[in-house]
Each structure stands twice: as C-alpha cells, then as structure tokens.
Amino acid sequence: NGVQQNYSLLSYRYCNLIIAKLKFHERNPIFTGNLTMNEYKDIRRLFNDNFNSYFQLCIELFHYMEAILNLVQVIFKSLDQSRSNSMTAAGQCRLNPLIVCIQDSSLLYDYIVKVLFKLHEGKE
Numbered sequence: 001n002g003v004q005q006n007y008s009l010l011s012y013r014y015c016n017l018i019i020a021k022l023k024f025h026e027r028n029p030i031f032t033g034n035l036t037m038n039e040y041k042d043i044r045r046l047f048n049d050n051f052n053s054y055f056q057l058c059i060e061l062f063h064y065m066e067a068i069l070n071l072v073q074v075i076f077k078s079l080d081q082s083r084s085n086s087m088t089a090a091g092q093c094r095l096n097p098l099i100v101c102i103q104d105s106s107l108l109y110d111y112i113v114k115v116l117f118k119l120h121e122g123k124e
Contacts, residue, residue, distance in 0.1 A: 010078060013071040014097060020067035021104075024060055035107040043115070051119060058115045065108045068101045 024031070030046060031037060047053040075094050086095055 007078075009074055010071075010094065013067075013074045017067045017071050017101075020064050024064045027060060028057065035104055035111075043111075044118075051122075054115055054119050058112065058119065061108055061112045061115065065105060065112065068105045068108070071097065072101055 025033065030042060037043070043054075043057070047057075075098060078094055079091065086092065
C-alpha cells in the first residue's frame with residue numbers, strides 16, 4: 001500500500017535524524033540539545049585554532065544538516081503523493097516535525113557559516 005510506504009519512509013528518515021542528532025551531541029558536548037551555545041568564542045577557545053578540529057566539526061554539522069534535509073524532502077514528497085494538505089489531520093501529522101527541522105537547520109546553518117569562515121581564513 002502506498003500510504004503505508006509513505007509513513008514507513010517518514011518514520012525511517014525521522015529515526016535517522018534522531019540518530020544523527022544523538023551522534024552529533026555525543027561527539028560535540030559543547031552544543032546543548034537545542035543547539036545553543038554561549039558564544040562563537042566558545043568554539044574558538046575549545047579548538048585553539050586547531051583546523052583539523054574545525055574541519056571535523058564542519059563535517060559533522062553537514063552530516064546533521066543532511067539528515068534534516070532528507071526528512072524534509074520525504075515529508076514534502078509524501079504530501080504530493082497522497083494529495084493531502086496541511087488542513088487535514090494526516091497533513092498536520094506529517095508537517096509537525098518541520099518546526100523542529102527549521103529551528104535546528106537555521107542554527108546549524110549559522111554554525112556552518114562561522115566554521116567555514118574560520119577554515120577559509122586559515123592560519124594567521
């Protein structure tokens with residue numbers, strides 16, 4: 001059944017996102033669960049211009065962002081196939097995870113840009 005396949009793929013991608021989030025926080029305990037940090041200076045103080053650490057963090061940020069984008073893609077694709085909209089209960093159920101995806105991806109994007117600028121600036 002196509003509807004069951006849509007929900008199973010949604011559940012699969014959502015679980016992948018949760019696993020990516022847990023792995024990210026396990027490797028990077030300086031980030032809180034809601035991805036806030038006191039200041040960007042905390043990253044600089046932690047890494048002390050160790051560009052290998054910045055590069056590794058950048059890879060992990062991209063991996064986490066990719067998991068979010070994969071879920072978002074499946075959500076929108078499932079809405080098109082089932083012809084449901086945001087006003088139905090099924091549509092609301094599918095769209096609900098997007099709130100957290102938007103919040104996390106905006107913070108991830110901000111950190112990615114900062115880390116990429118640091119990598120681009122190189123050793124001073």
